[in-house]
Amino acid sequence: MKFLQATGCYLRTFGQLFWHNYCLCCNCETSDEDEFFCPECWSKIGFCLVETYCIRCGREISAFGKLPVGCPKCEHETILFDSIACAGIYKPPISELIVKFKLGDRTPLLPILLDFTQKAFQRASFYDIVDYIVPVPLYWRKRFQRGFNQSELIARRLKNKKTEFNNDFVKIRETEDQTAVSFEGRRKNLEGAFAVRHGHNFKGKNICLIDDVKTTGATLNECAKTLKEAGADKVFGLVLAVAGQEK
Numbered sequence: 001m002k003f004l005q006a007t008g009c010y011l012r013t014f015g016q017l018f019w020h021n022y023c024l025c026c027n028c029e030t031s032d033e034d035e036f037f038c039p040e041c042w043s044k045i046g047f048c049l050v051e052t053y054c055i056r057c058g059r060e061i062s063a064f065g066k067l068p069v070g071c072p073k074c075e076h077e078t079i080l081f082d083s084i085a086c087a088g089i090y091k092p093p094i095s096e097l098i099v100k101f102k103l104g105d106r107t108p109l110l111p112i113l114l115d116f117t118q119k120a121f122q123r124a125s126f127y128d129i130v131d132y133i134v135p136v137p138l139y140w141r142k143r144f145q146r147g148f149n150q151s152e153l154i155a156r157r158l159k160n161k162k163t164e165f166n167n168d169f170v171k172i173r174e175t176e177d178q179t180a181v182s183f184e185g186r187r188k189n190l191e192g193a194f195a196v197r198h199g200h201n202f203k204g205k206n207i208c209l210i211d212d213v214k215t216t217g218a219t220l221n222e223c224a225k226t227l228k229e230a231g232a233d234k235v236f237g238l239v240l241a242v243a244g245q246e247k
């Protein structure tokens, strides 16, 4: 036992000598072992995180421009979900972290991206009325190739006393990557791509859809349309970052 204790002690010392903390964003060495990023990256990330955004489209707006009905940029857009909440703007370094999370090593980034999403959820106007947290699904082949659905990883861990995770919303058709499709073609590309499982319990329920990025809103729109056809009452979107700020 004494030997084990002594060995443990040596291992800790050994670890302290050779174990460094690296910034998850720029990979530089950081001094604070509790931090995810170096001070410079934290400051850049701070510029991406937003507290005042349009609750209809998610684009950043000034605190004075906050309106209950949308913003000038989305007034002519068709939006089928009831409201959106977001953690930030899709620009570097948040955009790079999201790509790394989705296509690279997801494990170290999950806690911090989850924290950003959880805080955005708690600030959302719909936080208290959500019944189900539902991830935007991937087609089975894509999920198999990637090994996970990034939105599901976050959705499963979001906390809200009254809300349950629900996986009865699925993607039934393979679609072109939205980034490879024209702005106008995105809605058509997704038409009929989603469905609910038999025996689902969405009728009369308020649903919060989780996705990593909202670009044109075509995905959230198609998901909201399908869920409402299945009887859902309200469908909200909660995303890590909103792109297309200038359009």
Ligand SMILES: [Zn+2]
Binding pocket: 023, 024, 025, 026, 027, 028, 037, 038, 039, 040, 041, 042
């Ligand atoms: Zn850094």
Ligand SMILES: [Zn+2]
Binding pocket: 054, 055, 056, 057, 058, 059, 070, 071, 072, 073, 074, 075
């Ligand atoms: Zn708007």
